[in-house]
Amino acid sequence: MIGGRFLFLFYVLSVSWVGAASAWDSDLRLVLEVRDKIHREYVAKVDSLRVIDAGLDGLVTALDAGDNLYRSPSELGLEPRSLDDRAQVGLLAEALQEVQGQYLLSVSPDSLQRGVVRGMLSALDPHSNYLSAAEYVDMAETYRGDFEGIGIYFEVRRGRLLVIAPIVGSPSYGKLRAGDHIVEIEGVPTDGISTEEVIEKLRGPRGSPVRLGVSRQGRDALLDFVVRRERIKLKSLPYVFMLAGNTGYVRIVRFAETTAAELGRALAALRLQGMKRLLLDLRDNGGGLLQQAVEVADYFVDSGSLIVYTEGRGFDSRHEYRARRPFWGEGEPLPLVVLIDHGSASASEIVAGAVQDLDLGLVTGQTSFGKGLVQGQFPLRSNGGLLLLTVARYYTPLGRLIQRPYTDDIQAYIKAGVDDVDPNSIDSLRAGKEIFYTASSRAVYGGGGITPDVLLRVEEYSDFAIDLFSSGAIADFSGIWVGGRGDWPQDFAEYRTGYEVPEEGFADFAAFLRDEGWEVGAEDFAAHRDFLHRELKAGFARVLWGDEQYYRVRLDGDGEVEQSLGLFGEASALLARRTGTGY
Known part of the structure; x- marks a missing residue:
């Protein structure tokens, strides 16, 4: 018993009595630093004993055996015993000593502290988090939008290192292609390699070489490439196209340091190509940097208008973010449709919420995730890690709280709002939600997430289709099919509009699946004919030209995009009657 609480260690084998670690005051530095930040900076006052109890739960969760x-x-x-601050710290120290002294295996104090920290944060909300020093570096790299390496998208599938696509403009572009199997790195076989090992071996200082042995369909001999690492730019806007009807299309996949600048260049380029309306796709964009969300929205908002505001713990903690650019920058305002789904979160919801509240455009798709908590970043002196601690909440210009309700059950939180919604009924999305009204008297809805103005039908994939995606079978077959043929169109535009997958292609794919152990019936292929044609055609395009062309082919069969294109009449009417009044 420790501090009126009980710690049970059930052993798989006999107890290993390791001497209790000394100087627990120093070994508790990480825990105490995080605990201090929670009490000083968290968005709401917390029950300190509840946080300690959750920390002890995290401690035992970090123990693998038993x-x-x-x-x-x-x-x-x-009856809970009241513990002052000193007693709470003593409780943590005593629990750590018990584990170090009696647990079956030897566990480093650092590992135990990380368990305590993650446990304490779980008592707060679903988005406060702790990152180790290495994870901190990875996060900074992601938000910075670049890294040093050879520039490929890859996947380790059944122990094989496969190239999904080279990044355009990278050292690998023009050498490696989709479907290649990297069998050696610096002469060492890659069989059984892990994703972490791939990253470790392929990333490195700019200008340094790495030798790759590559197996490619249609080539008997192993291909030998020496690729010099370079700084690889990760685009926030990897897909920028002109669609039918003078429609510009922009897909934003993250909000990193360069996102707003990339959008500015994309909009300028699309205007030069004749863009008269814009479809902004934010599906599956989990968010990123708050300031970048503000700067992205600023392209569409009148100067001075409120884009988003945050409120924290103090009475004077409200912080407003307002537009600084003229409406649509220097260009003519255009009809705007913003496409969202359940994977659109945080920064994506800031943009969609501002567009909706200010009558700037039409929001289509499905209700967004509902992540409206602001995480402050606190570098930790004790070990070089990073504390992401919720310090405020986001609100749309009309005062709608973006954050969904949550409990301690993280899995239930993730599923909430999806399982209880009828995807074919807009009424189910709006049921029980608080109603707000825009300047043009349109109703928009609170209650967490952004409810779309127009609910779109979602393509429901069958078990067969899901299995094809998860297995990578289409990608594998695409490399084989393309590698065995040379009669392909030279021009992608000709391929996109004119190529049809031949019957031989379907038959060979069915044979490929059977060889791989699939039970494939004629009825499966018949029922999935359109799906298979689109996915095979896209897979071939990725091998022949790259990831951008793969995506462009898939976009041609994207039902939500097609539905959104049919709604620009409403978006145009909304733009025409917009008052332009700021909030």
């Missing part, structure tokens, strides 16, 4: 558990007094039906 069924270990921690039980608080309330869970044991006992």
